[in-house]
Amino acid sequence: MSGMLNAQIDRLAEMPRGAAGPDQDGFYHHSGQLLLPTRGGVLRSMTDTPDRKDIMKLLRQLQNAGSVQQVNDKDDAWRRILSGIAQGSEATALAERFSLEDGHERLAMVFRPCGSAGLLPADQLRAVAPLDDDEYIVTLDPETTVLLKKCEAGETSDDDMEFALALRETLESETGIQTVIGIGTGGKTAARMAESCAEALQALRIGRMYHDGEQVYLYEKLLLERILAELPAHTAAKYRDLFYTPAVRKLMDREMTETVYTFFRQDLNIADTARQLFIHRNTLIYRLDKIMRVTGLDLRRFDDAVLFRILTELPDTEQN
Amino acid sequence: MASVSLQHIYKVYTGGVTAVSDFTLDIEDKEFIVLVGPSGCGKSTTLRMVAGLEEISDGELYIGDKLVNDVAPKDRDIAMVFQNYALYPHMTVYDNMAFGLKLRKTPKEEIKRRVEEAAKILDIAHLLNRKPKALSGGQRQRVALGRAIVREPKVFLFDEPLSNLDAKLRVAMRTEITKLHQRLQTTFIYVTHDQTEAMTMASRIVVMKDGVIQQVDTPQNLYDYPTNEFVAGFIGSPQMNFFDVTLAKEGQDVVAVFGDNKIVIPASKVAKFIDESYIGKEVVMGIRPENIDDSAEALEASNGTKIRVDVEVTELMGSETYLYLSTTGKEGNIIARVDPRTASRAGDKIEVAFDASRLHFFDKETEKTILIK
Numbered sequence: 001m002s003g004m005l006n007a008q009i010d011r012l013a014e015m016p017r018g019a020a021g022p023d024q025d026g027f028y029h030h031s032g033q034l035l036l037p038t039r040g041g042v043l044r045s046m047t048d049t050p051d052r053k054d055i056m057k058l059l060r061q062l063q064n065a066g067s068v069q070q071v072n073d074k075d076d077a078w079r080r081i082l083s084g085i086a087q088g089s090e091a092t093a094l095a096e097r098f099s100l101e102d103g104h105e106r107l108a109m110v111f112r113p114c115g116s117a118g119l120l121p122a123d124q125l126r127a128v129a130p131l132d133d134d135e136y137i138v139t140l141d142p143e144t145t146v147l148l149k150k151c152e153a154g155e156t157s158d159d160d161m162e163f164a165l166a167l168r169e170t171l172e173s174e175t176g177i178q179t180v181i182g183i184g185t186g187g188k189t190a191a192r193m194a195e196s197c198a199e200a201l202q203a204l205r206i207g208r209m210y211h212d213g214e215q216v217y218l219y220e221k222l223l224l225e226r227i228l229a230e231l232p233a234h235t236a237a238k239y240r241d242l243f244y245t246p247a248v249r250k251l252m253d254r255e256m257t258e259t260v261y262t263f264f265r266q267d268l269n270i271a272d273t274a275r276q277l278f279i280h281r282n283t284l285i286y287r288l289d290k291i292m293r294v295t296g297l298d299l300r301r302f303d304d305a306v307l308f309r310i311l312t313e314l315p316d317t318e319q320n
Numbered sequence: 321m322a323s324v325s326l327q328h329i330y331k332v333y334t335g336g337v338t339a340v341s342d343f344t345l346d347i348e349d350k351e352f353i354v355l356v357g358p359s360g361c362g363k364s365t366t367l368r369m370v371a372g373l374e375e376i377s378d379g380e381l382y383i384g385d386k387l388v389n390d391v392a393p394k395d396r397d398i399a400m401v402f403q404n405y406a407l408y409p410h411m412t413v414y415d416n417m418a419f420g421l422k423l424r425k426t427p428k429e430e431i432k433r434r435v436e437e438a439a440k441i442l443d444i445a446h447l448l449n450r451k452p453k454a455l456s457g458g459q460r461q462r463v464a465l466g467r468a469i470v471r472e473p474k475v476f477l478f479d480e481p482l483s484n485l486d487a488k489l490r491v492a493m494r495t496e497i498t499k500l501h502q503r504l505q506t507t508f509i510y511v512t513h514d515q516t517e518a519m520t521m522a523s524r525i526v527v528m529k530d531g532v533i534q535q536v537d538t539p540q541n542l543y544d545y546p547t548n549e550f551v552a553g554f555i556g557s558p559q560m561n562f563f564d565v566t567l568a569k570e571g572q573d574v575v576a577v578f579g580d581n582k583i584v585i586p587a588s589k590v591a592k593f594i595d596e597s598y599i600g601k602e603v604v605m606g607i608r609p610e611n612i613d614d615s616a617e618a619l620e621a622s623n624g625t626k627i628r629v630d631v632e633v634t635e636l637m638g639s640e641t642y643l644y645l646s647t648t649g650k651e652g653n654i655i656a657r658v659d660p661r662t663a664s665r666a667g668d669k670i671e672v673a674f675d676a677s678r679l680h681f682f683d684k685e686t687e688k689t690i691l692i693k
Contacts, residue, residue: 115373115374127423128423130408130410130411130419152410155409155410159409159410159453162406162407162408162409162452163408163409163410165404165406166406166407166408166409166416167408168406169402169404169406170419170420170423172373172402173371173373173393173394173399173400173402173420174393174394174420174423175393175394176372176373176392176393178373215404275486275487275488276486276487278487278557280635280637280642282633282635283635286633
């Protein structure tokens with residue numbers, strides 16, 4: 001049994017770059033492999049199957065037995081909780097031992113480097129971020145840094161977005177490091193912080209899929225995208241093919257796409273959209289009429305606009 | 321205050337994609353230079369190389385007399401204003417403006433002096449104790465500018481700072497930034513994809529495409545003497561009309577023929593052809609919308625420069641009207657900018673006159689102008 005396990009599950013010193021995760025069980029996925037961060041390294045299975053997942057969970061439990069006593073500081077405790085190494089009773093024990101649950105609401109902001117200037121060390125982020133002592137910065141892996149930011153009374157998700165953009169800008173101008181940021185929702189317990197971190201990671205993944213080029217992605221503002229991303233690939237493909245006839249593909253060039261999305265952002269208001277695009281309202285009406293002729297959808301009507309938005313945002317599995 | 325010199329700068333990404341190629345430009349002290357071009361042309365990459373946010377693959381960058389290729393961004397004595405003008409929502413305007421200086425351990429008294437001075441310049445002194453939420457879009461943009469001003473840099477870098485503002489505010493901030501340049505007397509390097517911004521603010525404009533400089537000149541010269549078809553089409557709104565024409569000799573005249581249309585080119589213009597061998601060949605002819613007229617006076621004065629067109633759409637803009645016209649030998653619409661009191665209506669068949677002294681001609685293969693200035 002042990003020999004068989006050794007042949008199929010081994011250990012890496014660190015998480016490979018580009019690994020996706022963690023999923024809800026704390027696993028990462030990379031090139032068909034299943035990866036699980038544990039104390040002292042990363043367990044790797046060469047196949048990504050449910051039974052292999054169960055075996056690795058068991059191995060982790062055996063390894064982590066008694067590990068609470070070996071954690072040295074708050075940052076390490078948070079790292080274990082956020083990465084899923086410590087779950088359930090172990091996470092609760094860590095939270096108690098290091099007083100991680102102090103009654104403050106916090107949320108997770110996940111930073112990933114995206115430019116050519118290199119990785120983002122936690123101490124660089126700490127040096128330029130306007131943070132209190134009880135706001136934590138945790139390095140999950142070389143490419144993933146998490147900020148657990150306190151939520152103040154009256155703050156909205158727009159404030160979180162603004163804070164993240166400002167911090168991103170400070171980081172870039174002070175260190176040259178460019179990042180993209182995912183933001184999860186708030187909570188008070190350590191377990192909720194692990195969920196918030198997973199939400200922030202999901203926001204990054206889905207946000208970049210649908211709105212590539214943006215700098216900050218808020219989990220709670222990506223509801224439509226999350227719903228669409230969960231559609232089975234064949235269902236999404238069926239409706240995409242139905243909508244994207246050759247005529248529609250030809251019609252939806254860059255200019256037309258910008259026109260439609262500006263129209264949506266301006267809440268289907270003709271005058272505001274024309275102003276925003278620097279075009280005459282007749283030109284805008286001409287374009288909307290053209291879309292109606294080709295797609296049969298009149299974007300000035302709410303129902304048609306919603307349908308258009310959904311159809312054009314269906315995940316393109318080929319492209320992604 | 322400083323000059324900036326970019327000498328044969330290249331940016332080549334891993335994988336071999338060249339974003340900027342052989343970029344050479346000398347920017348004088350106190351100049352307001354605007355880099356303009358379509359998205360992906362390399363303008364932001366160039367700015368980011370000046371800022372130190374992108375590594376320079378090859379070439380030399382000087383700020384003042386100092387070679388700064390390997391100098392860290394924070395040590396280049398530059399300040400950058402980004403597109404998002406994001407402010408920390410939990411800090412006051414004062415703290416937002418002071419934050420960068422605090423990171424640099426600037427003494428408190430010095431921070432106070434600089435913030436108050438910048439606030440005065442930007443007319444936001446009365447807002448210093450407010451939180452960003454209590455500011456309008458324009459005021460927030462000014463705070464973002466203030467954050468750059470307090471650093472007292474040698475060079476200001478602007479990366480599409482107005483692109484997130486609505487149209488009205490964008491126009492207002494354009495004027496503000498021009499005034500700020502006059503007041504600060506510092507070198508400004510400004511990136512935009514909006515040619516109107518470039519034309520209204522710059523002392524010189526650099527037009528870029530595919531990572532290569534197309535032309536560097538004053539706004540007026542770019543408009544009047546574009547060196548190639550790309551610049552001619554990019555600068556000006558609505559953009560220049562282009563026609564595939566054949567230049568032919570008819571008696572003493574040289575004419576441009578397209579479809580059933582013929583335009584007589586004035587001798588003064590023919591004299592400016594860099595090479596007479598173009599006569600008899602196919603070239604690209606360009607004319608700006610304001611140089612096409614449907615008025616009775618223009619038609620009467622025209623000397624062999626009229627063509628027959630169908631009016632497809634008219635757009636009354638208040639101070640002018642755009643006519644969208646079609647004719648033989650021209651794919652797509654011709655746009656004419658005419659008097660708002662024009663009698664032309666959609667569906668009409670009319671004549672329009674070209675101001676032939678304002679015609680542009682380009683080589684069909686190289687797309688370069690075939691006229692001398």
